[in-house]
Amino acid sequence: MGERLRAVLPSVFSVLLALAVCWVFIALTRDAETATGAYLQMLRGGLGDWPQYFEGGRLAVLTRPLGEAAIKAALLLLTGLSVTVAFKVGLFNIGAQGQMLVGALAAAVAGAQLQLPAVLHIPVAVLAACVAGGLWALIAAALKLSRGVHEVISTIMLNWVAVSLVDNWLSVGPLRAGAGTHLSTTGTAEIAASAQLPRLLGEMSRLHLGFPLALAVALAIWVWLSRLRSGFETRAVGLGAEAARAAGIPVVRRTAQAMGLAGALAGMAGAVLVLGTEYRYPGGLGAPYGFDGIAISLIGGNHPLGVALSALFFGALRAGGTRMQLLGVHKSYPELIQGLALLFVAGRMVWLSLLRPRKVAPMAPTRQPEASPEVPRA
Amino acid sequence: MISLRHIHKRFGAVTALDDVSLDIGTGEILALVGENGAGKSTLMNVLYGLYQADSGEVLVKGQPVRLRSPRDAIAQGIGMVHQHFMLVPTLTVAENVVLGREPSRWGRMDMDRACQEVAATCERFGFKLDPRARVDTLSVGSQQKVEIVKALHRGAQVLILDEPTAVLTPQESDDLFRVARGLAAGGRTVVFISHKLREVLSVAERVAVMRRGRLVAEVRAANTRPEELAALMVGESRVPQAEAQAYHPPGGEKLLEAKDLRARGEDGRPALQGVSLEVHAGEIVGIAGVDGNGQRELAEVLTGLRTLDGGGGTLLGAPLTGLTPAEARRRGVGHVPEDRLWRAVVKAMTVEENVALGRQTQAPFARGLQVDFAGRRERTAALLKAYDVRPPDPEVPLQALSGGNQQKVVVARELDAGPKLLVVVQPTRGLDIGAVAQVQAKLREARDKGAGVVLVSLDLEEVLALADRVYVFFEGRITGTFTRPEFDEREIGRRMLGTRGEVAHG
Numbered sequence: 001m002g003e004r005l006r007a008v009l010p011s012v013f014s015v016l017l018a019l020a021v022c023w024v025f026i027a028l029t030r031d032a033e034t035a036t037g038a039y040l041q042m043l044r045g046g047l048g049d050w051p052q053y054f055e056g057g058r059l060a061v062l063t064r065p066l067g068e069a070a071i072k073a074a075l076l077l078l079t080g081l082s083v084t085v086a087f088k089v090g091l092f093n094i095g096a097q098g099q100m101l102v103g104a105l106a107a108a109v110a111g112a113q114l115q116l117p118a119v120l121h122i123p124v125a126v127l128a129a130c131v132a133g134g135l136w137a138l139i140a141a142a143l144k145l146s147r148g149v150h151e152v153i154s155t156i157m158l159n160w161v162a163v164s165l166v167d168n169w170l171s172v173g174p175l176r177a178g179a180g181t182h183l184s185t186t187g188t189a190e191i192a193a194s195a196q197l198p199r200l201l202g203e204m205s206r207l208h209l210g211f212p213l214a215l216a217v218a219l220a221i222w223v224w225l226s227r228l229r230s231g232f233e234t235r236a237v238g239l240g241a242e243a244a245r246a247a248g249i250p251v252v253r254r255t256a257q258a259m260g261l262a263g264a265l266a267g268m269a270g271a272v273l274v275l276g277t278e279y280r281y282p283g284g285l286g287a288p289y290g291f292d293g294i295a296i297s298l299i300g301g302n303h304p305l306g307v308a309l310s311a312l313f314f315g316a317l318r319a320g321g322t323r324m325q326l327l328g329v330h331k332s333y334p335e336l337i338q339g340l341a342l343l344f345v346a347g348r349m350v351w352l353s354l355l356r357p358r359k360v361a362p363m364a365p366t367r368q369p370e371a372s373p374e375v376p377r378a
Numbered sequence: 379m380i381s382l383r384h385i386h387k388r389f390g391a392v393t394a395l396d397d398v399s400l401d402i403g404t405g406e407i408l409a410l411v412g413e414n415g416a417g418k419s420t421l422m423n424v425l426y427g428l429y430q431a432d433s434g435e436v437l438v439k440g441q442p443v444r445l446r447s448p449r450d451a452i453a454q455g456i457g458m459v460h461q462h463f464m465l466v467p468t469l470t471v472a473e474n475v476v477l478g479r480e481p482s483r484w485g486r487m488d489m490d491r492a493c494q495e496v497a498a499t500c501e502r503f504g505f506k507l508d509p510r511a512r513v514d515t516l517s518v519g520s521q522q523k524v525e526i527v528k529a530l531h532r533g534a535q536v537l538i539l540d541e542p543t544a545v546l547t548p549q550e551s552d553d554l555f556r557v558a559r560g561l562a563a564g565g566r567t568v569v570f571i572s573h574k575l576r577e578v579l580s581v582a583e584r585v586a587v588m589r590r591g592r593l594v595a596e597v598r599a600a601n602t603r604p605e606e607l608a609a610l611m612v613g614e615s616r617v618p619q620a621e622a623q624a625y626h627p628p629g630g631e632k633l634l635e636a637k638d639l640r641a642r643g644e645d646g647r648p649a650l651q652g653v654s655l656e657v658h659a660g661e662i663v664g665i666a667g668v669d670g671n672g673q674r675e676l677a678e679v680l681t682g683l684r685t686l687d688g689g690g691g692t693l694l695g696a697p698l699t700g701l702t703p704a705e706a707r708r709r710g711v712g713h714v715p716e717d718r719l720w721r722a723v724v725k726a727m728t729v730e731e732n733v734a735l736g737r738q739t740q741a742p743f744a745r746g747l748q749v750d751f752a753g754r755r756e757r758t759a760a761l762l763k764a765y766d767v768r769p770p771d772p773e774v775p776l777q778a779l780s781g782g783n784q785q786k787v788v789v790a791r792e793l794d795a796g797p798k799l800l801v802v803v804q805p806t807r808g809l810d811i812g813a814v815a816q817v818q819a820k821l822r823e824a825r826d827k828g829a830g831v832v833l834v835s836l837d838l839e840e841v842l843a844l845a846d847r848v849y850v851f852f853e854g855r856i857t858g859t860f861t862r863p864e865f866d867e868r869e870i871g872r873r874m875l876g877t878r879g880e881v882a883h884g
Contacts, residue, residue, distance in 0.1 A: 229744050236735060240724035246683060246715060247736035248704030 011299050014344035018337045026329055038329040046320030060204045065319060067205030071277060073315025074214035078269035079293025080300060080307040081221055082262045087302045088225060089258035090238035095155025096266040097290025098162030099136045103129035103267025105166045107274040108281035111191025121194040126271045133267020134260040141259035145252050171283045186283035197276040210272035222304035234258050266290060295342040314338050379404040379567060380536060385434035387420055394420040396591040407562045409570040409582035413611055413810035416588040418571045422538045426458040427451040457529025458538040463521050465513050472496040472509035475528045499531045504560055519550030536567040543577060544808050555581040573810045575604040587611055608811055630659030633799045633830040636698060638689035641675050649675040651854035662831040664845025666838055667874050672854035673834045677803045681713040682706035694798055707736055712797030714788055716804045722788045723776050730758040730772035733791050761790040782813040789817050793824055800824055803834040818844060850874055
């Protein structure tokens with residue numbers, strides 16, 4: 001069994017187990033038929049209504065659900081990558097939610113206030129979101145590097161600061177659409193058409209540029225971490241900071257860069273949400289995408305391409321979840337599946353020991369006799 | 379009392395134990411010796427239930443037993459003290475000893491009873507330990523005693539000690555041997571894993587020698603000489619030895635001129651209190667001293683890892699003040715640090731990634747902004763071959779290598795960079811004879827090629843064997859300077875204990 005396959009299996013098994021457990025939940029509260037039916041509806045909602053298509057339905061019965069899945073996947077992928085990048089430098093970024101929030105607001109403001117042609121407007125608005133999210137994350141990095149404040153604490157607190165700042169003040173106060181008038185809307189003004197991410201399939205689906213953008217970013221992050229010098233240095237800092245320092249790697253700079261990048265990715269998720277589907281900052285993100293990113297990253301094995309697979313899978317489930325309601329099953333089951341899968345992935349040690357053959361050789365093809373007992377790679 | 383019969387154990391392609399049979403008697407002190415990777419620890423881990431043998435059986439008092447976990451082993455009266463202690467530093471001695479089987483009253487831990495029990499165990503076996511002392515306030519030697527008391531408290535009849543003296547001072551080692559003899563006299567069995575042959579022969583009654591997964595000899599200590607044991611271990615009649623060497627006059631270019639160096643240690647106390655020294659090209663400068671007298675901080679200052687509080691000088695043509703690790707490497711300083719897993723390598727990365735560490739921006743490890751995978755692989759493979767690292771596989775995680783092989787990787791990497799000044803700290807600690815000889819030979823080779831070497835070692839024998847000049851450190855100052863061939867071991871020893879004021883020519 002290859003080293004790579006061995007790294008992937010725990011995640012796959014965890015997801016399958018989570019699917020099975022949720023099926024049992026539904027079957028117990030309703031019946032087995034409903035459970036299976038709900039899963040089939042979820043697939044139709046996430047991967048396209050193929051039965052209807054073959055019965056002569058329009059192409060849109062495929063493209064519409066797939067587009068919804070891709071939109072969800074893009075957001076999960078970007079926040080997942082945010083968590084992954086921070087992990088690589090040894091930091092646990094719980095703050096993707098807050099970074100996404102400030103990013104979304106920045107994109108909304110840049111999208112509404114600037115007058116630019118689309119070729120410029122979209123990049124500028126996305127960049128604004130990246131900068132905002134990046135700076136938000138750098139607050140935590142600066143506290144960590146200068147005062148030793150643990151990033152888990154500071155990023156959680158910064159999430160609340162972001163909520164207070166954006167949702168409780170800016171988007172209902174000074175940046176509210178029609179501020180100063182008697183209009184009682186929440187959320188910011190609508191962005192200009194030139195800032196909207198173009199739809200890729202026209203009327204057939206809401207699929208927009210954000211999806212290929214997120215995939216390209218995942219690919220770029222993978223290339224950076226595995227192929228480039230600076231990515232190597234970043235991983236070295238994450239896995240052994242003192243050894244990295246002794247090797248002459250600028251530990252502080254690499255840490256700040258990675259954390260800034262993590263924030264920028266979460267901020268970009270905010271831009272994709274605002275510029276792709278909402279067209280304004282609606283006064284809240286609508287879902288805890290930042291926290292989902294933690295699950296997506298861990299289930300994806302903290303590997304950029306694994307995170308992409310994980311985001312695609314859960315994007316499809318989440319998009320399809322709404323269709324479970326046709327059978328009276330609550331739409332939050334996909335989130336439960338995701339949560340359970342995370343729980344099972346966290347029990348990775350258990351998976352590894354179950355996967356180890358009892359009698360014969362263990363997995364590692366060449367292991368020196370006096371090596372310390374198995375320590376799985378983080 | 380214990381018999382291991384025909385034990386086989388494979389790890390992937392590597393045979394760790396090949397048909398090993400060993401009897402361990404009651405009340406004896408048995409030493410298990412062998413090079414790194416010979417299978418000593420693996421064998422004892424099988425006995426302690428950490429590894430399961432692929433085939434073969436373990437008999438305790440004539441009965442076959444299944445040891446699937448340390449819990450099973452403890453139930454059979456087998457206890458083990460690992461090289462790296464498994465203690466909770468913030469808990470007290472008593473808490474650590476009773477951990478997992480705490481005496482309780484009304485569901486709460488009964489601290490008084492725990493202390494009484496532990497004190498009783500200490501008294502019974504003659505240990506002087508305060509049950510209420512926090513473990514992190516104890517010396518390494520005392521922590522080891524806590525581990526031993528823990529095993530005895532759980533009813534260990536057989537005590538396995540994995541390289542127990544690697545972390546101890548000579549005095550602490552003597553103390554440990556005294557304890558071991560006492561335990562054996564009281565009917566308990568002690569198994570030492572070691573590769574320090576002299577101490578093995580002084581403490582053990584019987585010595586079992588392992589080589590490449592096989593038990594190759596069992597000898598009585600009383601009529602065996604260290605050289606014979608060494609020959610059995612390496613499997614050759616010729617034992618590599620630190621041969622006496624010619625005097626190398628410090629005639630080369632001055633690489634380092636340090637003046638009045640002052641720096642604080644990790645704990646904030648002054649560690650270097652005005653050290654001035656010189657290193658020339660083509661000489662090995664030994665730094666002798668008892669642990670904790672500023673040698674470590676000197677190495678850190680020279681490699682840019684610690685900032686100076688005062689003093690300065692010139693290192694490879696530029697000021698010593700403000701030196702960073704990256705700048706030190708740029709100027710040509712190589713570093714083999716003391717704590718390998720912390721400072722020298724990233725254990726979760728592969729061997730080739732570790733070889734690139736420190737030169738990750740240079741050819742053949744990088745091409746432009748990219749990692750040069752082919753160049754890195756090629757260079758690593760060549761180094762692994764040249765230094766006889768086993769297994770010679772650039773792709774395995776470094777942590778899959780034994781300690782000696784990890785150290786060879788570090789030495790290979792640092793020397794491959796062609797350093798002008800090489801700062802090595804405890805380069806051979808924990809290595810087996812073959813690896814020690816190889817590392818020492820490489821250091822001499824670097825010197826002969828014109829590098830300056832600063833050798834910090836707590837092993838005075840090693841310093842005297844390798845160094846051309848020796849600075850003796852005591853409390854952050856130099857208390858003596860000696861030049862080959864005028865090495866006076868006894869005088870150096872006196873200076874190490876601090877006869878300041880008589881600084882002759884330092």
